[in-house]
Amino acid sequence: MSPGRKRGILIGAALAVVAIVVAAVVLLVKEDQAPAATGGPGEPTGTAQESPARVAARFLRQFEAGDLNTAPVDDPPAATAALSAARGALTPTAVEAALGEVPTTPGEATSTSATFHASWTFKGTSVWKYEGKLDLVRNAGKWVVRWAMSVIHPKLEADQWLSVAPVSAKPVVADREGKALVGGDAAGVAPILQGALSKVASEQNGGTGTPATVTVSRVDASGKPVETLFGQAEEAGQPLVSTLSVASQSAAQKAVDGLQGSAIIVAMKTSGDLLAVAQNAAAGNQPKALSGLYAPGSAFKIATATAALQQGGVSADSPMACPGSEQIRTRTLMNENGFDLGTVSLKTAFAASCNTTFGRLAGQLPADGLAKAASQLGLNADFEIPGLATETGKVEPSSSADEQVEAGIGQGKVQVSPLGAALMAATVATGKPVVPKLWQGLETNVNAGYQAPPAGVLNQVRAMMREVCTTGTAKALKGSGNVFGKTGTAQFGSGADANGWFVGYRGDVAFAVMLEGANDSEPAVQLAARFLAG
Known part of the structure; x- marks a missing residue:
């Protein structure tokens, strides 16, 4: 390529670069003069002046902050004073204002308006929402908000103010x-x-x-x-x-909250109305009171006694042996601390909670004997209570004689929830099948119902449960009124630990108390006394 041709190409390239730079500068200047794209609806184009939409949006940001001294408003001191007074009177925890509609404004217009959505949040999470309006005018060639008390609220007039007062919420x-x-x-x-x-x-x-x-x-x-x-x-x-009672619920919650270990109380009217469902922090966040299944221990002797009275040919006064220990089938049962009563009535053996007596009685029943009695007491029933997931229990026919002996004292595969235990007590008390309820006007759906044991059988069971609370394992409740019930201690896991139970009723209130890992029924009896006193 010749030097002259090379020089011509370089000069042409330089001129092209200069042309591109000049064009870019012109474009940047035009973009800088144009209004921002975020100004909102109604914002004019082709002018450097702030649009009504942008002015309204800037005003609302400062309205939220509560300081209008530098806001685009025609009377900043008056606006700031009025807004400060309103916020001081209402003491909101938050104020929000969002721009609504802004009509398109012709270039020669001198006034327009904009809507906005206001939200004032108060302590207690009440939120006051309303739609407001801003009037905008040209002032010295610039758009500003025309101040009036109606800017704060559209119904607020001159010489009127806002006032707040607490209400007792329904x-x-x-x-x-x-x-x-x-x-x-x-x-x-x-x-x-x-x-x-x-x-x-x-x-x-x-x-x-x-x-x-x-x-x-x-x-x-x-x-x-x-x-x-x-x-x-x-x-x-x-x-x-609800069927719940604040008084009963408070008494139950106060009773369980006073304990370090996991504690549960369920109380209901003998008609089925739930009165209290309480468990303490140690019991966790899941409603074990309603759906947790546990071995009931000797509290299940209510069902064993019911089965024996119907199917075993015995009465509450029948003489029964209560040795300190006894081998039944291949199982060796022992009474707590090995006590030996000799021969006593079934009622006395029940009151003292003789494991040997009730293990032997269970072993003499048909394979489905205990399951039938448990079903008659509601422990295999199934209910759908609106809002609650519930289980009453699970007691199936025994698959072996040894299993039936264990079931007779509430161990082995027998499982009962605190709700089911309270239901069992309510059934004994009323002599009728009971449907648990949580609501007045919302029915509980009965998926699997039951029929209560015969009246003659329940009369004897009641007498036996009363004996528990006068001379037996719950005699500490003698000062708690006319209480009927049954204690229980149920081993779980490796057998090293046990849960403590008391299940019973007083008047028209049936209840169940369960303490996880208490290793004795005595703390459950004490908790029942505390609840009844409350």
């Missing part, structure tokens, strides 16, 4: 006497059931939503209320009503 769920279980002043009541109660309430008509904890009103210059803007009583629907 409960979302109430107990059988109208006291709050969820919402209202229900803090700490029925903690293990809060999720279930709230979930069912949210599904039922009249039980949805969170009641307002405050009312917001506009008042005149003298402080006289003009209108309530938020928190009217009608906003809270009628509460859903």
